Amino acid sequence: MRKPAAARPARKPKARTKAVTKPREPAMDVAVGRHIRDLRRVRQFSLETVAARTALSIGFLSQIERGLSSPSLRVLATLADVFGVGIAALFGASPSADGASDQVVTRGLQRPELKLWRTGVSKQLLSPASADNKLNLFLVHLDPGGSTGDELYTHDGEEAGLVLEGEMMLTVDSETWSLKSGDSFRFASRRPHRFSNPAEDAKAVVLWVNCVTGA
16 A cells, blocks of 8 residues: 655745845935036146145045045035135035126025035035135034044134034034034134034034135
8 A cells, every 4th residue: 555645845935036236326425526526627627636635535536526425524625625615615506617696595495405414414505506605604404423523624714603403512623512502603614623413312403604715
């Protein structure tokens, strides 16, 4: 008498292999890179020239211009100095040869914004955008733990601000202050500085003014 064949275990369906796609670079990085490239070309600077004046590598500068790297605020400030503009020119209107602009008003829904997504810092430009502006007004948002980085940095000009919400730690030279809503500040931008939001669960909002004093 033949024994019944043992039942074979049911085969599990093969899992479908999903195609691995490389995440797209944030649109903001692409836009900032385009403005940096346009400013460099308007000034007729080569990548080699910019690299020599900023101590940044040609490869890194090329990646920034193509939107493949997200620059820090320190790097943006250094590049703005080389181009003789304020940081606003890196995310405002496209630069022209003479920088001319007769715009007076910026509507709330038309504010250009620069999001430094890797560092938790974003800046909304409140004043009309122009590559030739010497005075610019920003609304700076700092995510919890957001920071310009551990390294102090310098750039041309003066800056001042008023903390509207939350808390901000501000370091200028070797001194650090905790600023809360209602506190204000002013200092020469050539003094080494950095700032951050020490809170773990609350955003900080700062009304910030930058004035470019160099040529």
